[in-house]
Amino acid sequence: MTNFKAYLNHISLDCVIFGFHENQLKVLLLQMKYTKKWALPGGFVKKEESFEEAAERVLKERTGMDNIFLQQFHVFSDPKRSEMNPAVKDLEKSGSGEGLDWFSQRFISTGFYALVDFHKVDPAPDFFSDKCEWKALEEIDNLMMDHRQILDKALETLRLHLTYQPIGYNLLPKKFTMPELQKLYETILGKSLDRRNFQRKILSYKILNKLDERKKGGAYKAPYLYEFNLENYNKALKEGFSGSW
Amino acid sequence: MTNFKAYLNHISLDCVIFGFHENQLKVLLLQMKYTKKWALPGGFVKKEESFEEAAERVLKERTGMDNIFLQQFHVFSDPKRSEMNPAVKDLEKSGSGEGLDWFSQRFISTGFYALVDFHKVDPAPDFFSDKCEWKALEEIDNLMMDHRQILDKALETLRLHLTYQPIGYNLLPKKFTMPELQKLYETILGKSLDRRNFQRKILSYKILNKLDERKKGGAYKAPYLYEFNLENYNKALKEGFSGSW
DNA sequence: TCAAAAGTGTTATGCCTACACCCATGC
DNA sequence: GCATGGGTGTAGGCATAACACTTTTGA
Numbered sequence A, B: 001m002t003n004f005k006a007y008l009n010h011i012s013l014d015c016v017i018f019g020f021h022e023n024q025l026k027v028l029l030l031q032m033k034y035t036k037k038w039a040l041p042g043g044f045v046k047k048e049e050s051f052e053e054a055a056e057r058v059l060k061e062r063t064g065m066d067n068i069f070l071q072q073f074h075v076f077s078d079p080k081r082s083e084m085n086p087a088v089k090d091l092e093k094s095g096s097g098e099g100l101d102w103f104s105q106r107f108i109s110t111g112f113y114a115l116v117d118f119h120k121v122d123p124a125p126d127f128f129s130d131k132c133e134w135k136a137l138e139e140i141d142n143l144m145m146d147h148r149q150i151l152d153k154a155l156e157t158l159r160l161h162l163t164y165q166p167i168g169y170n171l172l173p174k175k176f177t178m179p180e181l182q183k184l185y186e187t188i189l190g191k192s193l194d195r196r197n198f199q200r201k202i203l204s205y206k207i208l209n210k211l212d213e214r215k216k217g218g219a220y221k222a223p224y225l226y227e228f229n230l231e232n233y234n235k236a237l238k239e240g241f242s243g244s245w
Numbered sequence C: 001t002c003a004a005a006a007g008t009g010t011t012a013t014g015c016c017t018a019c020a021c022c023c024a025t026g027c
Numbered sequence D: 001g002c003a004t005g006g007g008t009g010t011a012g013g014c015a016t017a018a019c020a021c022t023t024t025t026g027a
Helices: A051-063 A086-094 A097-104 A147-162 A178-189 A195-204 A230-239 B051-063 B086-094 B097-104 B147-162 B178-189 B195-204 B230-239
Strands: A007-021 A024-032 A042-046 A069-076 A108-115 A129-136 A208-214 A224-228 B007-021 B024-032 B042-046 B069-076 B108-115 B129-136 B208-214 B224-228
Touching: A007 A051, A007 A147, A007 B007, A024 A051, A024 A178, A042 A051, A051 A069, A051 A108, A069 A147, A069 B069, A108 A147, A147 A178, A178 A195, A178 A224, B007 B051, B007 B147, B024 B051, B024 B178, B042 B051, B051 B069, B051 B108, B069 B147, B108 B147, B147 B178, B178 B195, B178 B224
Parallel strands: A007 A108, B007 B108
Antiparallel strands: A007 A024, A007 A042, A024 A129, A069 A108, A208 A224, B007 B024, B007 B042, B024 B129, B069 B108, B208 B224
8 A cells, every 4th residue: 555556646535434333323433643633534546446446445444344335425626625634744754755745646535425234344444544443423523634524524415315215224233123223313313203203104115124023132121123125125225215396 | 728737637527507498408518529429518627626616617618607506416437438538539630649648548527517597608619529509308319428327417416406405596597487487397307297286385485586577478378477585595505495304 | 010111003283286267368 | 259378275185293001121
């Protein structure tokens, strides 16, 4: 990762990787080696790669996972967004002259968001960072460069998609309970929903299979387990829900 | 436009410029000089420009207009999308060696869609084209490279935005009638709507001012004129309509 | 037996849909 | 006067929102 010849100049991508854990929406972040600033996992695009392939590669490297749900959402092209890029400082300290040239150029970054099953992720830092960790949305502040803006835009897009697309297959384990699914929706939307109405509505979409099993081990009354009906789920992904006109 | 040193390598943008005329949704296209293929107006990004600024510049050049409603919607990054780029052939014929190198590189294109008042546009071809014309959606086929795909994605995005955002201010003259606005919606959505329900719904958004004037000159009963209530319109643009959760 | 969480059903409201009649204008 | 398009109102159905009681379980 110190030979940049294989990559397209001034093009980068940043990934907002969402996971759901302990009833919180979390994002996978890297802590830069020298500046200690937190940053979104990102990468560059090889000369024969599509952006989607590049994003998959980055995702694989940071999470160990394949086939991640991935969605591009915006291009961040402000010519000043790369100014004072802390990564440059990180490279100065690491003494890589070649890298310095690379990092001092202007970067146009395409934002992707990814939805992953928290438990399946094995976080791995990259060459420029020494930590890779999940952070709950509330504990995140002061990200590198314009990464806060990128994160906000990703969240905004995710919320929008929620209103006309099913979500959850990529964020939850194979079997899950209705309260868990509801918590996921509530977390993304940032507001609480009525239990009964939520259930009626989500069931009306026909994207769930109710299982005979109940979730054991928890306290109190054991909730039923559900799984996604993939056929209908994928159909809903393509066609979308309702739409007002 | 034959000195490409001022521009970022392998980055381009393409604009899908929508206008509304004679109850049809139309798109502004260019006809390439040598291949005679039709193409979306596009351009490159200067080294100190944001994509949005570059798109505005392109829009200004093709339409003569400023302050156009502009929205980026997707990045097209397939490494093969530039293969057999007919513009290269156009350049071969025009004998520009420098241009050849430029055009033979891989391009990553960001798609923007624009909404404009048809009557205000003064179409102007660029260096590589000899015609710049409005085409109704139905008459469009066989566009250059992946431009058909870009157009389709723009239309899909526009339809989606229609369900949660007001639209029309940028596409219609200052004063317009309810039937005209309805035709616009019907055209974008590709289906017909009930007159009375459309009117009730659009009025419920409070984004219109009903004027005392009626449209004169037309045959039959003269319809009332409306204008957009900009304050509410802009508020609706920001906040969006409803949303199912 | 009590507290906490989960399962389930009913009612009211409002929005969307479908539909009909009258009015103005040009031919 | 008739065809065409525009203005307006109403009834039914479906989805959403608000809301309460019962059941299970562990402590």
